[in-house]
Amino acid sequence: MLLRHTTDKVKERKALTVNPAKTCQPVGAMYAALGIHGCLPHSHGSQGCCSYHRSALTRHYKEPVMAATSSFTEGSSVFGGQSNLLQAIGNIFQIYEPDIIAVHSTCLSETIGDDLGQIVTKAKTDGKIPEGKHVIQAPTPSYVGSHVTGYANMLEGIVKYFPTKTDKLINQINLLSGWVEPSDMKELKRIMGLMKINNVLLPDTSDVLDTPMTGKYAMYPKGGTTIPEMVSMGDSLHTLALGEWATNKAAIALDNSCKVAFTQEDLPIGIKATDRFIQALSKVAGVSVPESISDERGKLMDLITDMHQYLYGKRVALYGDPDQLIPLTEFLLDMDMKPVYIVSGTPGKKFEKRMSELLSERCPEAKFKNGPQADMFLMHQWIKEEGVDLLMGNTYGKYIARDENIPFVRMGFPILDRVGHSYFPTLGYMGGIRILEKMLNEIMNYQDATCPDEKVELTM
Numbered sequence: 001m002l003l004r005h006t007t008d009k010v011k012e013r014k015a016l017t018v019n020p021a022k023t024c025q026p027v028g029a030m031y032a033a034l035g036i037h038g039c040l041p042h043s044h045g046s047q048g049c050c051s052y053h054r055s056a057l058t059r060h061y062k063e064p065v066m067a068a069t070s071s072f073t074e075g076s077s078v079f080g081g082q083s084n085l086l087q088a089i090g091n092i093f094q095i096y097e098p099d100i101i102a103v104h105s106t107c108l109s110e111t112i113g114d115d116l117g118q119i120v121t122k123a124k125t126d127g128k129i130p131e132g133k134h135v136i137q138a139p140t141p142s143y144v145g146s147h148v149t150g151y152a153n154m155l156e157g158i159v160k161y162f163p164t165k166t167d168k169l170i171n172q173i174n175l176l177s178g179w180v181e182p183s184d185m186k187e188l189k190r191i192m193g194l195m196k197i198n199n200v201l202l203p204d205t206s207d208v209l210d211t212p213m214t215g216k217y218a219m220y221p222k223g224g225t226t227i228p229e230m231v232s233m234g235d236s237l238h239t240l241a242l243g244e245w246a247t248n249k250a251a252i253a254l255d256n257s258c259k260v261a262f263t264q265e266d267l268p269i270g271i272k273a274t275d276r277f278i279q280a281l282s283k284v285a286g287v288s289v290p291e292s293i294s295d296e297r298g299k300l301m302d303l304i305t306d307m308h309q310y311l312y313g314k315r316v317a318l319y320g321d322p323d324q325l326i327p328l329t330e331f332l333l334d335m336d337m338k339p340v341y342i343v344s345g346t347p348g349k350k351f352e353k354r355m356s357e358l359l360s361e362r363c364p365e366a367k368f369k370n371g372p373q374a375d376m377f378l379m380h381q382w383i384k385e386e387g388v389d390l391l392m393g394n395t396y397g398k399y400i401a402r403d404e405n406i407p408f409v410r411m412g413f414p415i416l417d418r419v420g421h422s423y424f425p426t427l428g429y430m431g432g433i434r435i436l437e438k439m440l441n442e443i444m445n446y447q448d449a450t451c452p453d454e455k456v457e458l459t460m
């Protein structure tokens with residue numbers, strides 16, 4: 001019993017978080033920056049912060065994640081980190097030769113009041129940024145928000161810097177992606193390819209954090225959104241922003257600066273959210289939906305129909321990021337499952353509203369909460385009050401799954417103890433099939449392992 005101290009008596013907590021359902025802001029900023037081609041993320045803080053951010057990403061993606069640090073000492077903590085960052089910018093361009101440095105702050109540099117914008121401007125006037133090179137920045141104080149906030153802040157920083165409005169409209173769509181896997185980014189591009197839509201996907205971590213073994217080390221892999229692509233976003237026809245928490249700020253910034261109108265949609269997880277995504281794509285790009293995509297939808301519908309008996313009425317507990325939890329909850333409801341417990345460490349008032357809309361009629365017994373006290377401890381307490389048939393979320397749920405003997409599907413960030421997420425998408429109709437396969441595998445494995453001998457079934 002790894003979590004034997006968890007009690008089933010839920011008490012109101014105001015300041016204490018136990019096993020948070022989130023991680024720190026700069027991890028998200030770093031992940032977003034890695035989705036730009038030729039970009040080196042830079043952590044403005046202590047070496048320890050940078051090591052943690054890098055290792056969190058490396059352990060999930062099983063790829064080396066490069067990033068630089070301002071390497072704060074006691075002196076910088078007292079007198080400010082400006083001189084460290086100025087020196088770092090000069091050194092990085094000279095030694096590592098990136099096209100872009102993406103600087104994010106940390107708890108420490110935010111607390112002492114370092115102004116990243118002012119320091120980057122000084123780096124420019126001091127001649128530390130070579131011609132044709134760029135430094136972008138985003139504030140990521142980790143004592144508020146979560147990794148999703150950091151992702152959103154860096155995406156906003158990118159969009160405020162590169163897209164440029166000219167008088168020439170380009171026949172292309174901007175797709176701002178929320179925090180999803182490289183495999184999902186590839187899937188978004190595949191879908192837009194099937195629909196023959198010219199597009200710029202930002203960020204794009206495919207071919208950055210899922211690179212093939214070639215025998216040669218590439219500090220800047222071939223993937224990532226390029227500078228010309230990002231500049232051209234200011235002249236696009238429309239922006240489609242996927243996942244409100246991660247992309248809304250960037251979509252608004254792009255609309256404000258370049259007057260590119262945007263449509264906000266959920267991440268396309270499950271049937272209905274993917275339907276809305278495909279319809280939105282079709283509308284903003286003025287194209288019809290090809291038969292190949294309708295066929296994929298039909299395959300997912302067929303599988304749901306065939307397997308409904310194993311899913312009906314199953315009680316599910318899930319945790320993670322709001323952008324994923326909202327469409328996933330909708331997907332579970334559409335399969336007549338019961339998402340009874342939902343927590344997210346990422347704050348945001350809309351979470352409660354969206355969850356209420358989804359759950360109040362179709363699963364009125366559901367409990368859901370987000371913000372700092374919506375942690376794994378609370379979820380475990382709810383599970384102890386009344387059990388569930390399935391647990392879905394990142395690797396940290398394995399302790400609850402083990403103690404309570406619950407089938408467990410790994411989804412979200414981070415997944416530290418399994419592979420597959422970098423290669424097999426969970427977005428779109430085909431991604432829906434993957435989610436369904438993962439759920440069914442766990443449910444059927446549990447049934448096979450626990451049912452009496454005379455009930456063992458050879459065939460589904």
Ligand code: SF4
Pocket residue numbers: 024025026045048049052053105106107108142143
């Ligand atoms: S100190 Fe703040 S920025 Fe650094 S690792 Fe901890 S939470 Fe993240």
